[in-house]
Amino acid sequence: MASSSKIGFIGGGAMAEAIIAGLRKSDVIPAEAIYVSDHKAARTEELCKCYGIHACVGADTFLDDVTVLVLAVKPQAAQKAIAEVSGRLRCDALVLSIVAGLTLKEMERAFSGHPIVRIMPNTPLAVGAGMSVYSCGTHVTSPCREIVEQIFSSAGRVVEIKESAMDAVTGLSGSGPAFAFLMIDALASGGIAAGLPAKTARLLAAQTIFGAAKMVLETETHPEVLRDAVTSPAGTTIAGVRVMEQRGVRGALMDAVLAASARSEELGK
The missing domain is CATH 3.40.50.720 (NAD(P)-binding Rossmann-like Domain)
Incomplete structure (x- = not known):
């Protein structure tokens, strides 16, 4: 300036x-x-x-x-x-x-x-x-x-x-932090259920989401490619990914963005 x-x-x-x-x-x-x-x-x-x-x-x-x-x-x-x-x-x-x-x-x-x-x-x-x-x-x-x-x-x-x-921006990046916070909380809760102390579980969950996002931004690589790089045949990650797909996590996140976008459009009328 x-x-x-x-x-x-x-x-x-x-x-x-x-x-x-x-x-x-x-x-x-x-x-x-x-x-x-x-x-x-x-x-x-x-x-x-x-x-x-x-x-x-x-x-x-x-x-x-x-x-x-x-x-x-x-x-x-x-x-x-x-x-x-x-x-x-x-x-x-x-x-x-x-x-x-x-x-x-x-x-x-x-x-x-x-x-x-x-x-x-x-x-x-x-x-x-x-x-x-x-x-x-x-x-x-x-x-x-x-x-x-x-x-x-x-x-x-x-x-x-x-x-x-x-409105689409509002649904994705405007409301998106709330969706990310929910995912961090859910991941941390999973860690606690598996035996981790709560504070440690929150740190691991938050830093993992942060690091994954940083990899996407800095490498400019499609998230699917990065996911495949850590998904070994018959390994731990594919076992977790399989559950997420069965439970409709991907579809739920897509629908969350669409719902927030639609609500933004309603509020703007």
């Missing part, structure tokens, strides 16, 4: 904090160029103390000065927040929204002429391992895309898609 850039957040919740933490850790933008508005004074004090940024109740002190504005409020508070800030930004300000269900069309109607980007991050952003997917509005340029990539790659990976696929 340019040295003159200033970024403002409307909403100082967990996801906004995760983005700020990534920005500070990677030094994408200095602390003095980050501004946050939140309705809770205690929360603004906490953010100021933790990250050395500007945070206060209300956005009056920074709205007309920021080059990037991030809407990070809950969906039910979005319309009120938009009404309070639209029309008060500098004409070239880039507006980013991580508000679930808020479409580019709605945003462009509220922020006429501004470049608008809709983003779906997920909760592992909080530990620097997020998956963020974004869609661009009418006025978004290549430099705008570069800013989005810089901000969200500071706390994970980022990819651009068409907005029409956003």
